[in-house]
Amino acid sequence: MNIFLIGQGNVGTALSSFFQISEITCEILEKVPENRNGILFLAVSDSAVKPLLEETLRKNPEMFAVHFSAAVHFENKRVFLLHPYSSINKKSELSQILFTLWGERNSVFEEMLKKTGLGFVRCGGNPDPLYHASAVISGNFTQFFVLQALRLLQSSGFSEEVSEKLIRQLVQSSLDNVFRNGIKGLTGPAARGEKEVLLNEINALGEKDKDFAKIFKAVNEAICRLFEDKINNI
Numbered sequence: 001m002n003i004f005l006i007g008q009g010n011v012g013t014a015l016s017s018f019f020q021i022s023e024i025t026c027e028i029l030e031k032v033p034e035n036r037n038g039i040l041f042l043a044v045s046d047s048a049v050k051p052l053l054e055e056t057l058r059k060n061p062e063m064f065a066v067h068f069s070a071a072v073h074f075e076n077k078r079v080f081l082l083h084p085y086s087s088i089n090k091k092s093e094l095s096q097i098l099f100t101l102w103g104e105r106n107s108v109f110e111e112m113l114k115k116t117g118l119g120f121v122r123c124g125g126n127p128d129p130l131y132h133a134s135a136v137i138s139g140n141f142t143q144f145f146v147l148q149a150l151r152l153l154q155s156s157g158f159s160e161e162v163s164e165k166l167i168r169q170l171v172q173s174s175l176d177n178v179f180r181n182g183i184k185g186l187t188g189p190a191a192r193g194e195k196e197v198l199l200n201e202i203n204a205l206g207e208k209d210k211d212f213a214k215i216f217k218a219v220n221e222a223i224c225r226l227f228e229d230k231i232n233n234i
Helices: 010-021 046-059 107-116 129-155 160-185 195-208 210-232
Strands: 003-006 027-029 038-042 063-067 079-084 098-102 119-124
Touching: 003 010, 038 046, 038 107, 046 063, 063 107, 129 160, 129 195, 195 210
Parallel strands: 003 027, 003 038, 038 063, 063 079, 098 119
Antiparallel strands: 079 098
């Protein structure tokens, strides 16, 4: 089985390291080859995906092409999206990550992909906008709110080191709680209906960052509605 890789950003570097550790031969390329077969992984920017896919299929009719961008749709029976439902950096251990696989079902390709050792779940033709929105919320939004929480804690006088320890502790325990208990895992003033506490926090945030105070208010209002709906449905 021939494995090729174009791209040495976060995903490309992590993938290259994964193949090396797994003792899988992977040829690192700077451009699309010609008349080859196997799997070509395209770990490139969103804007570069389609042109490279078109070139790959034109020059290599027997090649399977894999890209990693959930924002790019490309209809072809030899093209697949392998989306890492995870935040990836160059040192990520891909053996610990579950990918979602999109594209036309192909047993030959899937057997080849299994042999690489990458973990994946077969999903369908192309991800819809709600799938991508879910990834944005669980990934980008989580990171954004953590950064905001760090900034606020440090502005209250906590050191960078202590702030990181406290917030990492709270985020990890909160995730464990919500996955274990669902909506019952949500805590805080919005979940308890403590509107006066929320108002004080919104006003304090408004003095520092009016735009973020609006976001804070909207999210807490949504949490309140979530609990009101739950009560009304009992």
